[in-house]
Amino acid sequence: MPQRSGIATGMPSPQIIIRPAVPADAITIAAIHCESWRDAYAGLLDPAYLAGPVEADRRAVWADRFSNPSPTQTALLAETVSGDAAGFVCLFRDHDPRWGSLVDNLHVRPALRGRSIGEQLLRAAVAPLGADEAFHLWVFEANAGGVRFYQRLGGCVAGRAPDDLPAARGAPILRMVWQRAADLPSRD
Secondary structure, X not given: OOXXXXXXXXXXXXXXXXXXXXXXXHHHHHHHHHHHHHHHXXXXXXXXXXXXXHHHHHHHHHHHHHHOOOOOEEEEEEEXXXXXXXXXXXXXEEEEOOXXXXXXXXXXXXXXXXXXXXXXXHHHHHOOOOOOOOXXXXXXXXXXXXXXXXXXXXXXXXXXXXXXXXXXXXXXXXXXXXXXXHHOOOOO
């Protein structure tokens, strides 16, 4: 069931509908993924990769995820009430025995960041988890805004490793962990 929200923040928050993503959304999700990476990782990922190959790479990733979905995969798409795609999240339930479910991607169109869409997507993705179930994600250490965002939402750094994406050239990533889904702070 789609969720509607219009949370007040520092910027006007568009009315958002969050719905399960379907195979026909793969191209849209890949486009948001590219747009987000090009903006957030311009100084981090290889510029040659971001200039072109990222598009085919992300299209292939999302086409595969929708044509061969894991039974533990949940992908959600956020749209404005006018139908414009705003962001997406992908979660793999029970991914790791220690760290729990994996939020594998959470991206919002750069022009819409800071309007609670990412928070709404994260909350919607983990809502089906039990209160005592853990979840985690990886974020580039150099993505200071992303790290702050996850920490504000209760995530704690629980590890550091080099990223294995060739375009990242081994840049360090941080494992952000919520030991309990209930550790995601409630909204004010």
